[in-house]
Amino acid sequence: MTTAQGARERARNEVTAAIKEAARRQLAAEGAAKLSLRAVARELGMVSSALYRYFPSRDELLTALIIDAYDALGAAAEKARHAAGEAAPVDCFIAVCEAVRTWALTHPHEYALIYGSPVPGYAAPETTVPAAARTGVVLIGVFRDARQGPGLDELPLSAELRPEAARxxxxxxxxxxxxxxxxxxxAWxxxxGLVSFELFGQFxxxxxxxxxxxxxxxxxxxxxxGLR
Amino acid sequence: MTTAQGARERARNEVTAAIKEAARRQLAAEGAAKLSLRAVARELGMVSSALYRYFPSRDELLTALIIDAYDALGAAAEKARHAAGEAAPVDCFIAVCEAVRTWALTHPHEYALIYGSPVPGYAAPETTVPAAARTGVVLIGVFRDARQGPGLDELPLSAELRPEAARxxxxxxxxxxxxxxxxxxxAWxxxxGLVSFELFGQFxxxxxxxxxxxxxxxxxxxxxxGLR
DNA sequence: TCTAAAGCAAGAGCAGTGCTCTTTTTTGTG
DNA sequence: CACAAAAAAGAGCACTGCTCTTGCTTTAGA
Structure with a gap:
């Protein structure tokens, strides 16, 4: 069941990866709105309908790219967090932020894909949630670590917002x-907001x-x- | 020269307005990516090619909508600023922010059009700049007024950033x-960032x-x- | 008032899109 | 080797933005 059907599955995985790679290339060149299945197929030397064996629709392809993008950004954030090590909480926070910005600047279209305007008629499925959370988890970690030491100031919290904050x-x-x-x-x-403004030309x-x-x-x- | 050529120009203006209105309706319903000239033409009972008499391309139509959106948001911000009157600077600021948020929530697609991912291959022309600046000008006004009274705290500024800040x-x-x-x-x-996260589903x-x-x-x- | 120019709508057509259906070819395995 | 499953191909549908040409109508000047 593993190596028996392996040959076929391996080929399938390879083609799937090739499609995603070509799509990513096209995404970087033209942007999400102009991502065309036919162009991807053309680049891979296959016919457009053959792609539907691998991705049931254009949206599914987009979803795969979205997950990859979230993962790449999350990995960049994690790496920066790790590199910052035991530095002061505020410096860890800054390091993660700069990693996010750097990744966004080097992958503008992928960033736009995940943090830009949602594609109309396309709702991100639940599948994307874990990948999307990775960057947030890193940020949470920074605050958690700050609380171990004396790196976190007291913060005000209005009675009004307390229930929501507790939840x-x-x-x-x-x-x-x-x-x-x-x-x-x-802060997240x-x-x-800062990254998007820079990337989307508002600056x-x-x-x-x-x-x-x-x-x-x-x-x-x-x-x-509250970090310091 | 004014009323002489008036008949034609008036008709033209009316049709132009009708096109924009229909486009805006479609924008609100489906989003910018699905804004189709043919659908707009269909709604107006004209043939698609006739639209090109009024807007040389789909992008030009989008630009017109973008300017309108910036203006509407700017107007909302100005109105909120005016309504806040002589309130404490921090309250004026909050009032403007909430106006921005409210406008964004009631016009999600128009908001996405101006603050979402830029359409690839489409660069907002200079024409949009004045309209885009309106909201910023309101914010500047809040800070300016705060400086008249004692409503502005001292702010730190690293030597590193001083030249850029001065510029x-x-x-x-x-x-x-x-x-x-x-x-x-x-802060702007x-x-x-806050508004986009809420609107784009990140929350x-x-x-x-x-x-x-x-x-x-x-x-x-x-x-x-620094407001208080 | 008559005519020439300008404005405008329509239609055909091009090149492209996502997607579906049917047919053919390939391919790993019993 | 033969066969069934998987993949690819091809044709086709209903769209898209956009261009170009052909006529009709309104307007403005002589």
């Missing part, structure tokens, strides 16, 4: 206090020294979330 | 000190009470930018 903490990080969970999620969203004619500006903004983000 | 301030708000300009732009980007299964969470996050944003 949120129970959901994503039961060992973190509600106010920390809330601050973290906010704001980080991607054109506004920010020149993007690198330094990002570092500055992200430092503020970290402090605002 | 930035000179560019967008010469009467504001560099550190304020930098903080404002960062982060605001849209699904994460944040329940979006309204309150947004208020909390945006309050933190304001304080982080």
């Amino acid at each position: 949120l903490a129970a959901e994503i990080a039961p060992d973190l206090p509600p106010e920390v969970a809330a601050a973290m999620v906010a 969203a704001q980080l991607f 054109n004619n506004v920010i020149e020294d993007r690198e330094r500006f990002f570092r500055h903004a992200v430092t503020g983000l970290a402090r605002g979330a | 930035l301030a000179a560019e967008i708000a010469p009467d504001l000190p560099p550190e304020v300009a930098a903080a404002m732009v960062a 980007a982060q605001l849209f 699904n299964n994460v944040i329940e009470d979006r309204e309150r969470f947004f208020r909390h996050a945006v309050t933190g944003l304001a304080r982080g930018a």
Whole structure:
């Protein structure tokens, strides 16, 4: 059952990988909206209908690319977190943020695929959730570690938001206090606001020294979330 | 020259408006990627090729819609700023933020059009810049007013970023000190990070009470930018 | 008032898209 | 080797944006 049907399955996996690779190339060249099954097939020297043996629809292909993108970004974040090691929490946070930004700048179309406007009529299936969570988990880890040492300031939390924050903490990080969970999620969203603005051209004619500006903004983000 | 050629021009303007309206309806229903000239033409009972008399290409139609969207968002922000009147700077800021969020939630596709992933191969022409700036100008106004009273805290600014911040301030708000300009732009980007995350589904299964969470996050944003 | 110019709609057609269906070819295995 | 399962091919459908040509209608100037 393993090596017996292996030959066929191996071939299938190889073709699947080749399709994804070609699609990714085309994604990088033209963007998600112009990803065409026919062009992918053309590049691989097969007929367009043959692709449907491997991906039941264009959306399924997109889903596969989305998962890969989430995973790649998550891996980059994890690597940065690991490299930062035992540095001060705020520096760990900044390191992860810069990894996210760097990955986004080197893979703009894949970033747009996962953090840009959702493709209309396309709802990301549950399959993408674990991959999507990886980057968030890294961020959670930074805050968790900060709480071990004295690297986390007290944070205000209005009575109004307390129930939601408690629910949120129970959901994503039961060992973190509600106010920390809330601050973290906010910082997470704001980080991607910075990256998206830079990537999507909103900083054109506004920010020149993007690198330094990002570092500055992200430092503020970290402090605002209680890290030091 | 005014009323003489008026009949033709008037008809032309009316048709142009009708096209934009139909396109906007379709945009709201299906999203930018599925905006089809043929469908718009069908809705108006004209033939598709006739549309090209009014908009030289699909992109030009999109540009018109983009400008309208920027203007609508800017108007919403201005209205909120005006309604907030002489309130505390932090409250003015929050009011504008909530107006942005509300507009985005009621016009998701138009929001995605202007703050989502850029359409590949399509570069927003210079024409969109003034409209795009309106919301930013409102935000600048909040900070400017805050500086009249005692509503603005001192902000840190690393020596590293000082030149960029000075350049930035000179560019967008010469009467504001560099550190304020930098903080404002960062807050601006982060605001849209919050809105985009909510709108693009990144908060699904994460944040329940979006309204309150947004208020909390945006309050933190304001304080982080020195408002009080 | 008559005519020439400008404006506009229509239609045909090109090259491309996702997707489905049927037929043919390949291929690993009993 | 023969056979059944898997893969590929091909034709075709209903779309898309866009271009070009052909006529008709309105308008403006002589």
